[in-house]
Amino acid sequence: MSGTPAFSVTRIASGTSASSITPSISVTQDALANYEHITPAATLNFFQFHDIKCYILQAVKQTNETKVCGVKEGNDHKYDSEDIYFAYCYHPIDLHRIKENDNVLYFNDFVKQSYVPRSGTEILDRQIVDNLSKQDIVKMRPVQIAAFQAIFFQISESQKRPSDFLGVSVTGSGKTHAFLVPLVQKCLNHCKESSINVRLTPSVLIFAHTTTLVESIYQKTLELVKDTGLIVRLIAGKTQFIPDTYFHIGICCIGRFGNHLYPGLPGVKIDLSGLKYVVIDEADKMVSLDEFTSLYQKLKEKADFATLLFSATNNSSVKSLLDADNHYTFYYGTPNTVATSIKQKFWHVNSRSFSKVFGALLDEPSVTLWEKDELPHPFDAIYCLLDRDIKKNKSDKRIVIFVKRTALADFIALRLTLYGIPTVSVHSGQRLENRQRFLKYFTDGEVQVMVATNLLTRGTDIQVDYVINYDIPLVYSEFIHRCGRTGRNQQNGVAITCVDFNNHEDYNPEVLQQIVDKEKKLPTFMAKFAENADKLRKLGMEGNENAVRKH
Numbered sequence: 003m004s005g006t007p008a009f010s011v012t013r014i015a016s017g018t019s020a021s022s023i024t025p026s027i028s029v030t031q032d033a034l035a036n037y038e039h040i041t042p043a044a045t046l047n048f049f050q051f052h053d054i055k056c057y058i059l060q061a062v063k064q065t066n067e068t069k070v071c072g073v074k075e076g077n078d079h080k081y082d083s084e085d086i087y088f089a090y091c092y093h094p095i096d097l098h099r100i101k102e103n104d105n106v107l108y109f110n111d112f113v114k115q116s117y118v119p120r121s122g123t124e125i126l127d128r129q130i131v132d133n134l135s136k137q138d139i140v141k142m143r144p145v146q147i148a149a150f151q152a153i154f155f156q157i158s159e160s161q162k163r164p165s166d167f168l169g170v171s172v173t174g175s176g177k178t179h180a181f182l183v184p185l186v187q188k189c190l191n192h193c194k195e196s197s198i199n200v201r202l203t204p205s206v207l208i209f210a211h212t213t214t215l216v217e218s219i220y221q222k223t224l225e226l227v228k229d230t231g232l233i234v235r236l237i238a239g240k241t242q243f244i245p246d247t248y249f250h251i252g253i254c255c256i257g258r259f260g261n262h263l264y265p266g267l268p269g270v271k272i273d274l275s276g277l278k279y280v281v282i283d284e285a286d287k288m289v290s291l292d293e294f295t296s297l298y299q300k301l302k303e304k305a306d307f308a309t310l311l312f313s314a315t316n317n318s319s320v321k322s323l324l325d326a327d328n329h330y331t332f333y334y335g336t337p338n339t340v341a342t343s344i345k346q347k348f349w350h351v352n353s354r355s356f357s358k359v360f361g362a363l364l365d366e367p368s369v370t371l372w373e374k375d376e377l378p379h380p381f382d383a384i385y386c387l388l389d390r391d392i393k394k395n396k397s398d399k400r401i402v403i404f405v406k407r408t409a410l411a412d413f414i415a416l417r418l419t420l421y422g423i424p425t426v427s428v429h430s431g432q433r434l435e436n437r438q439r440f441l442k443y444f445t446d447g448e449v450q451v452m453v454a455t456n457l458l459t460r461g462t463d464i465q466v467d468y469v470i471n472y473d474i475p476l477v478y479s480e481f482i483h484r485c486g487r488t489g490r491n492q493q494n495g496v497a498i499t500c501v502d503f504n505n506h507e508d509y510n511p512e513v514l515q516q517i518v519d520k521e522k523k524l525p526t527f528m529a530k531f532a533e534n535a536d537k538l539r540k541l542g543m544e545g546n547e548n549a550v551r552k553h
């Protein structure tokens with residue numbers, strides 16, 4: 003390692019001076035090899051300082067020593083005390099900062115003081131900031147600062163249209179308001195600038211992949227636009243067609259919106275001449291849907307708009323939607339990993355064993371004890387937890403159990419209810435009204451346990467204490483999003499994952515492999531799997547190399 007710098011790290015966020023960051027260590031270049039995860043150009047990385055995982059903010063190469071400064075991982079993130087990468091077309095730039103010696107930005111810092119703004123930071127109408135504070139949204143979160151900056155403080159005046167934006171930020175970090183706040187303000191500005199006689203056409207379209215998520219964004223938008231006069235239209239759900247297209251912001255599902263776009267379909271066609279912004283929430287999921295990519299192409303043929311992409315997970319197809327010459331990218335936290343606010347636990351189960359819980363409809367169902375070395379069925383393991391926490395200890399914890407199949411979701415919910423733990427199931431096999439009703443029972447706290455399928459994996463914003471993965475999803479990104487239903491909004495959460503190594507159908511070995519690759523604190527049974535998998539991987543690599551040499 004000596005001779006060349008071991009790595010180069012740029013501290014991108016502004017605000018904190020390197021000396022004020024703790025812990026800070028000085029190590030020789032060779033000794034760096036002993037520290038985990040320090041890799042060249044590790045802008046998004048962290049190191050291990052004793053037991054503390056620290057995010058790297060700055061590394062300074064001295065003569066033959068390298069000084070590494072970082073911050074302890076935690077939930078109380080300040081916008082410049084976390085690993086933040088914010089760039090304009092790949093060139094790092096500082097996040098906006100209006101106050102010296104204060105790292106916290108408030109929405110109120112940008113409020114307009116008079117009808118004619120006197121400074122460049124007077125951006126937000128008072129009504130928006132008031133509507134936000136009614137929901138306890140006062141301080142800006144990192145992704146919100148970044149989107150705000152990208153939308154309001156363009157770095158080049160010569161850009162012919164607003165910049166595209168990609169925001170990759172951990173689950174529950176406030177991405178919805180990151181696009182809603184600036185775009186609602188943009189619509190208000192547009193209204194003030196437009197002549198009263200101009201026909202109203204949408205300026206903003208927001209897309210997401212499920213009706214449940216679209217409706218949740220719609221509700222958040224309604225709260226934000228209260229008393230502003232802006233018209234928001236839901237293009238999803240029960241109503242096949244919207245009656246007219248006079249609105250400012252449309253919140254849309256792909257299919258319903260298509261009715262108003264493609265010729266030959268009966269819906270009134272939406273006038274896209276004033277369209278300025280298209281938001282794609284859960285972008286990595288959306289770009290994987292052919293129906294959406296063709297709709298997006300059609301939109302691009304009809305209007306010149308900026309595309310704002312958001313997700314907690316990312317892939318290369320997402321980046322292909324960005325204008326290569328005019329875009330911002332923002333990364334917060336280690337991409338494609340479970341949020342650090344979530345403590346992960348794993349349970350070794352045997353999904354082929356017989357259940358040992360008996361006595362449905364009895365006051366006190368019985369559980370036969372397991373033999374030594376016998377693994378419990380996942381249902382039994384979950385029942386025992388709920389029995390202890392909810393029935394016996396009467397805790398008010400709220401728990402979501404994820405499964406892949408809708409029939410299994412119904413079965414688990416019914417069984418738990420029969421065993422005295424009221425539970426709802428929510429999935430796409432239900433009629434929309436029923437699904438909304440069951441979800442409401444859970445959000446209102448009438449039941450504490452919900453069994454859900456992939457329908458609720460992404461975007462659902464409900465206060466949840468535990469997520470339990472009864473099985474494992476088919477792709478790793480869905481695992482991240484499932485876990486991300488807890489530990490949101492700077493709270494801690496717990497995600498418990500059932501693991502059965504002998505049932506490849508429900509516990510996909512590839513996803514398990516990715517889980518053990520990312521998670522450092524593993525129970526013994528998982529650590530053994532990781533070790534074996536690692537050996538197999540090395541053998542595979544050697545095999546490939548030998549095959550290449552032979553040719």
Ligand SMILES: Nc1ncnc2c1ncn2[C@@H]1O[C@H](COP(=O)(O)OP(=O)(O)OP(=O)(O)O)[C@@H](O)[C@H]1O
Nearest residue numbers: 139140141143173174175176177178314461463491
């Ligand atoms: N600045 C803020 N201050 C306080 N609360 C906030 C702030 N911004 C957002 N929130 C709240 O944090 C919660 C999570 O936000 P949101 O649903 O937007 O997360 P997300 O990043 O989109 O998550 P996911 O990736 O899971 O969809 C919401 O309840 C929201 O109201």
